[in-house]
Amino acid sequence: MSMPTPLTGVVPPVCTPLTPDREVDVPSLLRLVDHLVQGGVHGLFVLGSTSEAAYLTDRQRRLVVESVTGHVAGRLPVLAGVIDMTTPRVLDHVRAVTEAGADAVVATAPFYARTHPAEIARHYRLIAAASPVPVVAYDLPSSVHTKLPADVVLDLAAEGTLAGLKDSSGDLAGFREVVVGARTRPDVEDFSVLTGSELIVDAALEVGADGAVPGLANVDPHGYVRLDRLCRSGDLASARAEQERLCGLFGMVTVGDPGRMGGSSSALGAFKAALHLRGVIDCPATAEPQVPLSAAEVERVGKFLAGAGLL
Amino acid sequence: MSMPTPLTGVVPPVCTPLTPDREVDVPSLLRLVDHLVQGGVHGLFVLGSTSEAAYLTDRQRRLVVESVTGHVAGRLPVLAGVIDMTTPRVLDHVRAVTEAGADAVVATAPFYARTHPAEIARHYRLIAAASPVPVVAYDLPSSVHTKLPADVVLDLAAEGTLAGLKDSSGDLAGFREVVVGARTRPDVEDFSVLTGSELIVDAALEVGADGAVPGLANVDPHGYVRLDRLCRSGDLASARAEQERLCGLFGMVTVGDPGRMGGSSSALGAFKAALHLRGVIDCPATAEPQVPLSAAEVERVGKFLAGAGLL
């Protein structure tokens, strides 16, 4: 299928279940996809940061995309991350994921290499020229160490280079600048603005976002779908209550001891532990060199699930 | 050949000449290698940041290593960067570059992914366990956004995980902590400490560095080899004069208009323009999405060469 215009609703960045020896666990991945589809999500984003794309080999990445697109079989759009340092390397991923059936590619600005707004624009133009499917920009300053400037994004939208933005910057004011620009600039059409900030999805929709890409939706897709519906129906009090329930659940990302592991080990470890506890995936392992959660830390994940009514 | 213990002297990070359509220009690359070898360098570091490794596809990376190791044929050690985001992806590069003949691999801490000292240690241990050749840590906080802690490096040296450090942090005090620790800790043996700070090679050698990995040595290998020799002979006044001449030459990295391009486009563009002007390589193109220098900017590179007596 092609990416809807605009892309709306809940589009979870799909976790990548691994086996104990860190291979892609395809059966668990497909069960997770079923869990999300049954939860009512509106699209899937594979090979994002929450998918541990940064930790997957090229072979594993391809396997993920092929497995998911084959299983989904056009029932809903599958976006695929093409996360790499610079244009030539990203182009290789564009080729791989589109051959594997992705309906859109999601690309960050260059990283590791020092960059510049002019180079970011050049980067996206080259990607769009080479990609058979729409290109979505991925703004994730905590990983990329550059913030995508709103005017660069809007200019690239206007010229048809970008079809959308996934904004995980946490900066709602900057996000709003893109949302409002996309709605009011006469030269911008059919541009999808999605938030990656799972704790303020209600606020993002309120300022005009088209949809959300919440990592926590792996654990509780029904909650985010309900939240999306409540926001759209204008029942903001209920929406706020649902969002706050999800914020409480999100507390699980801090279970890992910061003296023993980094934030990624803790957060992705918690998501996978929760999926394992909920019976969706077979093994909670995260990719190397992330540090596994201890048994006590996993137990605390369980308490978060229980507290949110998910166990 | 195997990596010497310790690795000393000048080990340039070799630029990767490209054709106008951004393919690896192997004949130019081999001429550049000859230019460096004739300049008297003591080793070669391919696929480093100055080599635009972040911009090269896996196919191009492999071609670079194979071409250089084949051409050098054991006359001097060839270190190869395995720059990627996390352990599983780095391991794929380790396999590729060692099959292509690299004598050592050079790896950064994880990047893009959030990380932690415990995860950095785990990362290097997994790399060392998988690598048939020595592992050198690459400290480049401006790209990696993490500084390798001196105690982590020394502990990994002591346990035999790391064979050396290439420090491009610019932090000479932290560098000295590793140098002194490597010399005085009884549990650390045969650890090579190299500086990547081309403007203070004299000072780094003075505090006890084994060698240097200066990007500018592509342009003037004779200068850095002379500097290395002067430092080792104790003729510090002449060493300082030579280093200051090289600092003047390094000014070329600022020729690019910062309104039009980033620091990488300017610096790598200048190095390649200089190599082109000196007749070493056929084409000064840098990889996408870097912005090319203008004719006027290239002319200013020529003036830096002339000022340093190289044209």
Next chain:
Amino acid sequence: MSMPTPLTGVVPPVCTPLTPDREVDVPSLLRLVDHLVQGGVHGLFVLGSTSEAAYLTDRQRRLVVESVTGHVAGRLPVLAGVIDMTTPRVLDHVRAVTEAGADAVVATAPFYARTHPAEIARHYRLIAAASPVPVVAYDLPSSVHTKLPADVVLDLAAEGTLAGLKDSSGDLAGFREVVVGARTRPDVEDFSVLTGSELIVDAALEVGADGAVPGLANVDPHGYVRLDRLCRSGDLASARAEQERLCGLFGMVTVGDPGRMGGSSSALGAFKAALHLRGVIDCPATAEPQVPLSAAEVERVGKFLAGAGLL
């Protein structure tokens, strides 16, 4: 008067008009206060960042507080910033502004000095112990280079050290954590949570903020008061439209040429130029070493005013 519990509504950080020779222009300051009071604001915050507190001498700071509290005469609460590097220096400001009649003090975490959550807590406890009026924490990471952790803020609220938070971090997810904690933690009572993010006041109120401290309210107090009223009445479509009009007006902060001046010169210069163009203050001068706007840049400020229906 004492600070209301909670403090709600619009509490502008009051600009400090200066004479051409950079003395506090008291008549203009009082006219600005009248302009704000007539606009319907619910409190005044003097000596904040928008007030150029960082640029005012101690004598000037005292003059500002005395002038405003004397003029306001208890009609609405006057909060005063006590912005300085560390506890002993802040305590001197607490003494000065409370002697001058401030109803609450607003203090950042320590800056310039390296700090730590335990030291931040100690800092606020010492301030609260010495202050005869309530203490509001001021979270401004772009200036202070530390983010106030939500749990530290809530613990200090619970123990009665802090009476409120002014959050100018731009991080709505973190802001929400304080808002929700203040509402749900049984040990926290009467804590006021205010946003300083003038571009997302509607969203902040929607997640539960008590009020807002928008710098742009100097220029258009009626607009922010209207926005506050619309949000509280539940007319979110109109609220969003009003907020977007204000976002458009806020564009004035970028009129200054970034090659010639910093962001503060541009933003504060624009606010003061707007107040001058609107006839509220006599002179648009900003404090040294800020760079004045050019005539052309001031003209662009006028266009923003016209575009928002304010001229």
Next chain:
Amino acid sequence: MSMPTPLTGVVPPVCTPLTPDREVDVPSLLRLVDHLVQGGVHGLFVLGSTSEAAYLTDRQRRLVVESVTGHVAGRLPVLAGVIDMTTPRVLDHVRAVTEAGADAVVATAPFYARTHPAEIARHYRLIAAASPVPVVAYDLPSSVHTKLPADVVLDLAAEGTLAGLKDSSGDLAGFREVVVGARTRPDVEDFSVLTGSELIVDAALEVGADGAVPGLANVDPHGYVRLDRLCRSGDLASARAEQERLCGLFGMVTVGDPGRMGGSSSALGAFKAALHLRGVIDCPATAEPQVPLSAAEVERVGKFLAGAGLL
């Protein structure tokens, strides 16, 4: 006396001893000055970062300068920090410290306020215009969050605005750019370049620094004076050994538990504990809100002193 041209040798940033109730302990301060003078230092820098200037009230700052200049009575130059956020506030300090007898003032770029190179230049020009004594720029990016650009410093030196630079950035390459520029630019005369990096004083002198401002010289002035002499005599092997002994001693700055306090509490706490253990000052208290060292941490400071032969 007036500041020598250039200022050379060891110029310690003098710690400010406090009483248990955090008042300036003048007798201890004067004993510390005697300890430094007897150690052979070449000047004194009061109200620097190591002096806890950021923590001292204006009254305390004035007392420090008056006490030290009165006691020194022209035997060696006394530089005084004028650390504050912006020009108007710094000018108040300039007035205070020069009335109190300072021979030069040491000023950072603006901080807290966002700034720009043009504003930094304007800042120093206004300070120089108002100061009856020479102005030294203080580059401390870890506190100020701006790096002084080498070309701005050199241009201000050329026009006579700046008489010197104290560089605590840790960036020896940037430091060298100023050193070489000061020596080779025909328009720059009598400019003093001092390093604040106590772990690489030998290297800084080797690249051409005029002198050093090492915080650790409070604890071991004889060591730094010896190091300075060895470097100047060309006995680099002995210089390196002395510097490495001092680096070992510097390890004391890490005694504080990072879970309980920040880096400043630990480092300044260790310096003061060392001065107390050596019998120079009466009380090791640091200013609020710094966290005191525990008895066990003080004991570790003692071990560092013993290890360096100072107890």
